[in-house]
Amino acid sequence: MRAMPDYAVVGKPIARIDADVRVTGKAVFGDDVQLPGLLHGKILRSPHAHARIVRLDTRKAERLPGVKAIVTAKEAPETPSGGVIKDRWIFAREKVRYMGEPIAAVAATDAHIAEDALALIEVEYEPLPAVIDPRQAAEPGAVLVHEAWESYRAPDNLGRKGNIVNYAEVKVGDVERGFQEADRTFESRYEVAMAHQGYIEPHVAVAKVDADGKITVWTTTQGQFTIRNYLAEALQTSHSKIRLIGTEIGGGFGGKNTLVLEPPAVLLARKTGRPVKIIMDREEDFLSTTPRRPCIIEIKTGVKRDGTIVARHSKFWFGTGAYATAAFNFAGNVANRMSGPYRIPHILTQGYVMYTTQPPCAAFRAPGSPQIFFALEQHMDEMAHGLGIDPLEFRKKNALKKGDPTTIGPTQDAADLVMMLERAAEESGWRTRPKGKNRGRGIGCAFWTSGGMPGSNAVKLNEDGSVSVMTGSVDVTGTHTTLAQIVAEEMGLGVNRVQVTTGDTDVAPVAPISAGSNIARSMGYTVKKATEALKQQLLETAADALEANVNDLDIKDGRVFVKGTPDRGLTLRELYSRSATQRGGPPLASFSSKNLPPSVNYAIQVAEVEVDPETGEVKVLDLTAVHDVGFALNPLSVEGQIQGGAVQGLGYALSEEMKFDSNGRLMNPHLLDYKLPSILDVPKVKPVLIEEPLASGPTPYGAKGIGEPPIVPTAAAVANAIYDAVGVRVYSLPLTPEKVLKALKEKH
The missing domain is CATH 3.90.1170.50 (Aldehyde oxidase/xanthine dehydrogenase, a/b hammerhead)
Structure with missing residues (x-):
């Protein structure tokens, strides 16, 4: 791991700067x-x-x-x-x-x-007639949700036809040859229900x-x-x-x-x-509104006797509901992830996104990934057990290494996946058997890619020496606190001397949507660059006044001073006055960025569960979450994102499901019947931060986004833990007591 610099403000666990406004009821929500x-x-x-x-x-x-x-x-x-x-x-x-x-x-x-x-x-x-099943929607002669689909304006590369909103195919190597080289072949089918964001x-x-x-x-x-x-x-x-x-x-969570x-x-x-x-x-x-897409996934994988994966053919059918919403080549994005974080030389993936007569689906924390990794990681466990190999060791054997070519993007700046798997084993007690009957552990290993959308920020020095940030991004996950930390770090101030304001579309710099784990990188990067420009203005003003070279100056505690002789300096308040009267106006700087290149975040979770064989009830006793975060700009916020995402993943794993009858009527449109996890259902979530700052590309201090990945591997980890505990698999989400009990009865 790379050496971590010791910063004054970034990298420190600082509470949200808007906490008092929210807990005292002063925050203005829509209904206010x-x-x-x-x-x-x-x-x-x-x-x-x-x-x-x-x-x-x-x-x-x-x-x-x-x-x-x-x-x-x-x-x-x-x-x-x-x-x-x-x-x-x-x-x-x-x-x-x-x-x-x-x-x-x-x-x-x-x-x-x-x-x-x-x-x-x-x-x-x-x-x-209703159209509910996405696979049936793809069949010839299926009832069309949109008879006039050909008249709609759309890009030419989506593969649209009838109920098919989007079709994508990913080919790597020669999948037929790969299966010929395999000693064993494993096939499985998985289903995942529609789920609401539950905000x-x-x-x-x-x-x-x-x-x-x-x-x-x-x-x-x-x-x-x-x-x-x-x-x-x-x-x-x-x-x-x-x-x-x-x-x-x-x-929000994408909703x-x-x-x-x-x-x-x-x-x-x-x-x-x-x-x-x-x-x-x-x-x-x-x-x-716009829930998470349901799907059906079929996976066939060829493997050598020693555990080397050589080929994979997978198909999936996602239901996107009545309208496409923001289904930008969704099939292609998902298809590129079907290899998982593993080396597979021969791949064929065929993916469909289908119209159905259900609510139009859109983003929900890590769109598409919790569904496919529930399938992929159970499939990995099935192969490991079938070959008589420890599931964690099986993953280590096939894990991507830095620089490996992939369909998901560059892996050079990703953390060492084998090291992370070993860390997960150590932190979770993987190599010791859980105490008690009907207890087991399971692992889920996944990735997420996030970059940064185009955006801009502006910063200005105020008359009293404080700094204001004007942004157009909405604070959903504590990003205003992170932006304040970045400005404070660059300007040598305390966070309490930085104010961050979200302006409306008439006054604020253009900003991307707060989604896809892109805000920390895109807005963090632009505010850092804007602050660097503001700082340079002040250093130049101070250099003139102090008759010093800019390179000989430093900024700290609200002052610019000459290195080595800190008594020679000016306060930021004094520099504001000089800038306003002598250098063309009050100190102000802005910065805009284009799309930032994606980085890969690995996410590994180990769940320990206890299964009641009489009722099928699954109780999650412990969850260890090991995440590649690049650099944790605010460890308190990062840990909170990991814990929150993992808990959301537990609800997705065990209870959350929008249920429809054969006529397409939603049968549980209330929180009484749509089962979100309560405090009684949630174990202690142990976040483990793997910090290897990004060494290349635009990013603030090497940070990566962390909002999406924590929900991705959770369901698979729980499903695999159930198998470890009682020897049965459930191939559909959620993993309800009824399904577990049915599997137990079929086993016996």
Whole structure:
């Protein structure tokens, strides 16, 4: 491992700078936004998963006292929009494609009247067959979710056809020859259910439209510039006509990356001339937001007797719901990960992303990866046990090494995977048998690649010697604290002397969405470069005043001074005055970056479980999480991300599932029936940080993003631990007591 520099501020466990604002209730969330003349909006949603709209009549609802406006597809643009494939409208046109799809929206003087008005809207439907299974959706003759799919604007390289949103194929070597070289072949099939992000705060949007047509929207979002761009397209209006203000966010996990309530809120505000607020209840949030994609995965792997993997052929079918949302070559991205973090010379992967008549799916922490690594890592365990090799040693034998060619990106700056596996063994007690009956340990080994999206930041010195940062990125994971640490480190200040503000789209520098573990690198890098430029301005000003060379100056504790003679110096307050009057204006600097190249993060988790053979209940007793973080800018925050992601992974592993009947109706759209893990279900999660700073490419101090990877290997680790404990495998998520008990009965 590389030697770690001893920094003054970065690399230290510092509490979130906004903690007091949040715990005292001063933070302004979407529901806290109040405006004069505010109306309340409600949305009429389809009770059917797939049906033609025969008749829609709003006249009775319009006559209800207190109702100020009703909007339907007639008031919305006819041109469809969307992230990559332009396949979606603000309101359903001609037919509905999932239960919960918006049909109309009402604005009234209070929410109760708006709710009553929904009941007065008359809609006649002609039910159509539901499309639930993504593999069946790909069959010839399957019911089409979008009959006019060929008319949608989309890139030419997605492999679209019928219900196929995206098809991708990855070939490495000669897979047929590889299987001929194999001594053993292993085949398995896995299924993963649809899952919701489970954030605390449902979606909220408040919109107002000025007399000149200027639109202002307050919304709970992970990326205000991204939502502004989507909204401009959906409304067929100019970006400059929209001001998007991101409120504080009560959790996102990828579920607040797309348009949900903003378009209907704007249409109602435009029609009434008054501001309109729409708040989802929990049932609506389950029905009509963007959960994690369900999937079916088939894997066939050829291996030598000594445990060397030589070939893999895999297929997968992801369901993306009724609309493509942001499915940017999703199949290709997932297909490139199907080798796992292992050397496999011969690979063939065929991947499909399919339309179904379910809620449109999008991002959820590490999109696509928890599903495939649940399959890949169980498959690795099956092979290890089949060959009589310890599962951890089997992984070490096939692990990628630095510089190995892969389909996932460069591995040169990744940590040593074999070393990480050995560290996981040491930290978890892998080589000792768990004490007690029906207990076992399992391992999951995965990776995530994250780079950085284009973005910019601005920093300025204030009159009192403090520093302000203006950013357009939303603070979802404590990134404002991290940015403050970077500025404080470069400027020789305490974190309490740095203020970070998220501006709206009218005033802030353009920033990427807070997703994909890209903010720490992209925004961290740009704020570091901007601060370096600001620091250089101040050093040059001080050099003139002190009659010294810039290279002979240092900055610390709010002063610039001559190295070796610290009494010769100026305070930052004094330098502000000199800069403002003598060097062309107050000290200010900004920096913009393009896409940053991806880096590979390895993630290894070891779970210890106890299985009740009478009920099938699985209790996770311990979870060790070993993660490649590059450089931990804030170890407290990094450990929190690992613990939070792992706990979310436990829910995904054991209980979380959106259940649909054969007609496509969601049967558990409430937190009472959608089982999130509670404090009683969660063991102690032991985070182990592997710090090998990135040595190349744009990055702040060698840091990597860490928000996504912790959820990826958890389900596989738990599934493998169940096998180690009681000798049965469950091939579908979640790993419910019913499934475990069934497997136990089939075993005996």
